Amino acid sequence: EVHLVDSGGGLVQPGGSLRLSCAASGFTFSTYWMTWIRQAPGRGLEWVGNIKADGSEQYFVDSVRGRFTISRDNAKNSLHLQMNSLRAEDTAIYYCVRNLRGDYAFDYWGRGTLVTVSS
């Protein structure tokens, strides 16, 4: 059974950094694109960025490009989101998500981890 366990969220001051992690199990992690999606409190869904199965390509929404990076360790079935220069508007639940095929459609979601950026 596929499991995605997000972790690493918490309270951070504006300008600070945080690293989110996602532990994957139940599938061949190294063959799937992975994605991070966030949801601000009471708001809709926002695609943050994704990473190719072999880690060779990453793409981001404009609002986080240059501040966020995505990495993966296929030997350890883990995905990471490094968030730097955090802003209040980055406050959200961050979901680790598996892509169904290629880089589209999201068939498995973690439970999410809450990031709060506040002084």
Add this chain to the structure above:
Amino acid sequence: DIVMTQSPLSLAVTPGEPASISCRSSQSLVHSNENTYLDWYLQKPGKSPQLLIYLGYYRASGVPDRFSGRGSGTDFTLKISRVEAEDVGVYYCMQGLQNPFTFGPGTKLNIK
């Protein structure tokens, strides 16, 4: 960026009755490979979103056949043939044609 809109933003449906949600994109979601990159997701209260429909009309694994996706180009519809109590939540359409992938604002479905 491709802008996604949905209507209505909320609806209340009697159990057993049909429901329909519309989604429109600011540009065609048809790829040169002839696939249409439009998905539908449902976020039940307090839960992570779940995939219902991908590539316009393919039902995801385990999704009941009362859910169906239709449409092409820029206009799409999610239809629920007979609404059940467990269908409450927020429905999102999403385009997967080009980065950044973008979601519609969501349609909240309640039971009458």
